[in-house]
Amino acid sequence: MDTFLGRSNLIIFCARNADQKFKYYIDLQFLLDKAAKVLEKGAETPIHSQNPLEKLAIGLQKLRFPQDSNKTKIVTRVGREEVFALWEDEFLKVTQWLTYFNEFQNLPQMLQLEIVKRVWKVFSRLEKLATTAIARRQKICDENMIVAFIEKDLVLCDLKTLDVDLSWCTKYTFEQLKFFNKIDFEKQADALVQPMLDLQPTDVELSYMLCQLCFHQLGKHHQGVLLEISEQFQDSLSNHLHDYYVNSLGIKNYVNRIASMMKINNKIQNFVYHDRVKQELMRVFDIFHVKYSHPDLFQNS
Template sequence: MDVQFLIDKAQDILKTGLETPLYMPNSLEKLAMGLDRIRGRSDQSTKIITKVGKEEIFAFLEDDMSKVAKWLTYFDEFQLLSDTMQIDILKGLWSVFGRLERLATTAIARQQNLCGENELMTYIGKDVVMCDRKNLEIDLSWCSKYTFEQLKLFDSHDSDKQLDMLIQMVLDLKPTDVELAYMLCQLCFHQVGKKYQGAIQEVTDRFQEVLSNHLHDYYVNTMRQSKYANRIASMMKINNTIQQCIYRDKVKSELFRVFDVFHVKCSHPELFSHN
């Protein structure tokens, strides 16, 4: 399975950068604006999916990779890195970004009564994509001898219950765009730094320090809120829960490897390795 096109498209987006200059008080608020721009609008055409197979999975992958690359063009400090380091970081964080971003999208949709408690919502290109988990068929015949239901036996946790809990945590927090941008940065840069360590971890640690200072400025100067420890704690609780899910997925992927669950070979397996 050749996925070089995903990397090529992401590299083109990173090299192109922002179409027009954007002036914001700091990098975090610029990333928040970028997050708003890369996400779709609820008034776009809605596509209901009842089956996910190879075509749909590739559409998700391409959209996720492109979306993250576009978002990172709003981060001035990231744009100063070498092309090689930029693409390495992108490879390490793109799937992590998607976890939280889709959670937030579904939470917002539920808050606005756009989807029900069994429904999930995301944006793919120009479409609002929705699905009902209770009536969704996952076809893995193109990549595995096992069915999706059989693969659930490898999981020691109820993934649906975990997902609902996380969505409810986001609903309870009701993060602003700036807070959500910070959560995405903290989650992504922490995970990619832990994965690569060395020079990349030094860079991602520096990013997190800069963005933490920007978040403080946002609370104090924009929100006029000097006491914000409880909100930070709630944000980190969500991120820590997602990190636990990532770790469980890593353990599960090792089991998949041992039992030779997937028969498709990938040209860039590092894109799909769990941190």
């Protein structure tokens, strides 16, 4: 990642020992330690708002579109360093964003980190979708491109021409692995960007969509305390969304807006399920030769 972001990497990539079956070991502990420090520090900028969703929206705006951003990069090749940079940015972004959510901040830090570990990938799907929709609407990128802010850089890549190097994690090429992926990321983007362009959600609506998607996935795959927390958060945020429509926007009939929002989220959930099935199939066929220090980071991806 030194060549991608210009600084040291928090994700450590190591060769295996001779007596181990896997080929490479990926240590994510430094990334988790960094996230724990972010959670301990809390929100970088104090934001005062009676509606927690509006506070989350302001925090989201700060994270997605940094004011001192002045560099645009077009990525034509993605390999190990770029993937690690993306993971690190995604994980720390959702960690920082949730520090703007008071109810989340009231949880014990260990529980906060467990939630982040289980929602960061699905958060990133929707957040990058929304960023790409804005970029396409503003003619910043072509229709076949996806867009993301990675730290303070605006990164663009063309899905049709992107060169993907997977030699660091498998002996198979990206083209060969398409056998397992009948619905690839390009098709997912095509199915989701247009509905997002049609909806044009406000930052508050997008914050609600992100929360609903994350906490629904959390409750769907976990029982006990995490399920209870996810249900409490979803109920609370639904009330705050109602308050936003009625008191901030003066809108009483917002059913169609919510239906459009949930349609997008449901599509993402369907793609997540498809990808989980694909990952299980790849595991059965022993496609990847890496081992993670914390495999639970990728269980809900």
